[in-house]
Amino acid sequence: MATVEKKPIPLEFEQPLAILAQNMEALEKQLSDNPELEGDLERMQDQYNSLKRSLYSNLRPIDHLAIARHPQRPYTRDYFSTWDPAWVELHGDRKGVDDGAMVGALLEIDGIKMVAVGTQKGRTLRDKQHCNFGMPQPEGYRKALRLFHHANKFHLPILCLIDTPGAYPGLSAEEHNQSQAIAENLMELAGVTVPVVAAVTGEGGSGGALAIGVANRILMLEHSVYSVITPEGCASILWRSNDKVSEACQAMKMTAKEILQLGVIDQVISEPLGGAHHDYQTAAENLKNAIVAQMTELMRLSPEQVRKDRQDKFRRFGSFC
């Protein structure tokens, strides 16, 4: 697994912290010549810590979005290789294409064997192009579907990691019937008789995320977001303006905490201070523990109960009078 080799790139709202950190560094360099500066440095360190705490405890929805989209945020492959260094990757939809945006895997986590799928965003430019910036084509969803059927056949639980801006809106995607690919996944995933656990690790963008999100238990990392449309799309449709993204984020209630309150997800997983990109190991460990706990609980149910549990869960969603 790629540990954080470089320092985390500060986000826009983290600028005050970054400046303070720079000053501290400069002070540290002078410390050997001027030992009397030690008191100043200590005070600065205190100031830095308190600022950090207050900054991260008062995040706006758009700040969560920025963290969820952070270029150094751990991706699906990072999690897989932390949890099971010997994980086996599975390719292809068996119909002609292998979509790089959707990763398929056989994993063994804490003794639980499972089939895992997840969207992958890509780190380098070439990588990003290969993964289509994390936006699967219909073939990606069909690859996931094939693996769901595989899991169902061999009674293996299914794990889905979600980190995608959405399904790819393109000419070929429409020609190959993106909507049918998503719809079929929703339908088939509702019907499998093995436990399904889904976790939103970054962005949960619309139908493209839900297509691998029909699960018995849905988890979200603290700074991840999940929404019906990208905030940019929402702002341009409802406000007819591209600079109302912050308002759109706020109005749609897309952060993990808000969605937990709406009763759509089951658990929010805490992240290291500042976001998962500050400490891959801790983030992966927290997520793993939650997944294992949920799966262990679900594996006690009979196949029919598991399916019923999932269908009942989704049957309840909605608000009307």
Next chain:
Amino acid sequence: MDLKDWFASRQKRKEIQEVIKQPLTTDEYCALWKQCFQCRELLYTRDLRTNLDVCPKCDYHFRVGALDRIEQLADEGSFDELDADMRSSDPLTFFDTEAYVKRQNEATRKSGLREAVLTGLCRIDGHDAALGCMDFGHFGGSMGSVVGEKVTRLTEAAMERNSPLIVVSSSGGARMQEGILSLMQMAKTSSALKSFADSGNLYISILTEPTFGGVTASFAMLGDFIIAEPGARIGFAGRRVIEQTIRQKLPADFQTAEYLLKHGQVDMVVSRNKLKETLARLIAFHKPVPQVVPEKKVSGEPSTAVRT
């Protein structure tokens, strides 16, 4: 008659004359005449209605509201509405430039409907069926909690009665104002349809101008048969979004019913005057036939057991 009365009656006469002289307002004029969007022909509204809102000259299919659609498909007087009073609440207390509640009231005032879908039980050429019709005129036909719930309940009602399910879709997608709950309706309807499919009943999805986003990516694309109306635009992402993403001009017929037919995504494109007939035929074709079970001799009497 005193002078005062005389003036009053003169004023009245004047007003009446003015009313008569006034030309028709645009609204009144449009109520009588409609121009075809495709061939620009002026069409008398009453004639257009008798022709099922299809231009008699160029076969352009106008958008049809849910009530008209039910009239066109269900046998006369057979439609029995379900969940007519269901209204969506405002789970997010959503506010963009206007409050969601206000927008809802506005949509109801414009369309005369409570929600973007009407569901109910009916007969189609004598066959029992569960019918749901979406209305693009109400809130862009968008799917919020109520649309999802009504479609799900309709599916369950059809399953209970072992009757075929028919849903006419026309929607811009999921309703943003209900956020993640709208998204979850996609999974909810699909999950209900999974149980429905397992029960061995027939589901026919009809796609009409326009069907996009969350509705296409859930129940609209899950039919045993998928029928599209001529010229209807159907897709996942909107044309503009795709053009911006790939920075290319798209073919003119992109995302039309005919384009989908060419790419193997729908079973057939059926014009509106043939639609009811086609539905009736498909339903009749899939009616469980009484099967003649090989006769068993019970107490010496030869008999033919008939199973339905």
